[in-house]
Amino acid sequence: MEDRIITLAQLNAGEAGMPLGSEMWMYEGPLTHRDTDFLPVRFDALIGIAVHHGSAVFSIDGKEYRLEPNTVGILRPYCYLSNFSTLNGEPIDVSIIGCSEKVEDNMADTLSEIMPLVIKLHIDPVVKMQPGGVEALRPYLDLLRRMAVNEPRQAQTSRKAGCIFKAAIYEIIERRMPDETSGLSGRSREITAHFFYLLGKYFQEHRDVEFYATSLQISAKHLSTVLKATSGKTAGDWIELYVVREAKILLSNSSLRIKEIASRLHFSSQAFFGKYFRNITGMSPSDYRR
Missing domain, CATH: 1.10.10.60 (Homeodomain-like)
Known part of the structure; x- marks a missing residue:
């Protein structure tokens, strides 16, 4: 039994999803437990999952969480994903973005602006959105999809896609439901x-x-x-x-x-x-x- 790591390069070279340059990756569509036969695993990338339809239970670092419509899951690099199962075996419709640590580090210069989300994700990786919150991410996802189709491996693709992803993070912060981190000074x-x-x-x-x-x-x-x-x-x-x-x-x-x-x-x-x-x-x- 090995501590398996899937790299962003492997995701970009695989059949599922689409590369966004060398530093990002995207997948949109249905996901079932059959698509996660490779578990348990770690990814060397930051993984964002926007849920459009369906529900699933997954385990991160030994703790169980639930993805539902209008939620966003954000998995830290190298966290341990050990389980994934959909409700009643029905597919869950998702948009998934993978970002290298380089892209994540490039967002560190705006850490003060995304602080609420950073704190939240170390306590709970699932962000509950206000009504219509995930739907509000559609314009960003559409831009990323067009970029993945038209310029998947161009030199500047990851840089441009990273800017769009950062804008989507701001949207998530603005439209997330209030939680215990919202009132901090x-x-x-x-x-x-x-x-x-x-x-x-x-x-x-x-x-x-x-x-x-x-x-x-x-x-x-x-x-x-x-x-x-x-x-x-x-x-x-x-x-x-x-x-x-x-x-x-x-x-x-x-x-x-x-x-x-x-x-x-x-x-x-x-x-x-x-x-x-x-x-x-x-x-x-x-x-x-x-």
Whole structure:
């Protein structure tokens, strides 16, 4: 059993969907459980799924979520997709956009403007839209589809498609249903969004709160105070959650030896990894794997 990763290049080279240059990919149409026989899997891309008709249940990082009409699912790069099933076996009609980490990083310069969505996606990857919200994305999807048909592999296609995708993200923010992140103050929201952005990129290499606090130019204490107020967890809690969740996925769904998992998660030794894992979960990695 391997920890399988499907790359954006593989999506663009496959029969399903259409390339949008080398950094983006698009699929529109029906999706059933038979189309997801390749699961479990990770994608090295940011994946956006707009649902037009039908319902489905899927699991991300071991937790189950539901896609319904007028919702948008956004999957972070390298999250673990382990299940997908449609309601009563009926197809779900979707539009799917895949973006490379390069395209995602290009959006980081507007992180302050898309903060509510960044925070939301680290708590729940499904965005419920106001009535007609997904339908309002049609003009952006139409532009992307025409681009995929007329200039699928031109040098500037991904750059132009990335701008359209960014505009669609703004539309999602404007038309999403209010949730627990909507009332956060500007500065607290900014700190929280930037923390989650950094955490998603660096949790395997950096487990110390000080790294994230220094990157945000605030104290570790202030970072944890803000996160506790905005998300219900401290910075240390979130770091532990991400590290242990990844460890559990690798222990349960890969043939990697425990020593290799410890190395992948940047622990200095298998013993240190085992102690860290036991302190948080109450069991050793080998016991959990059984």
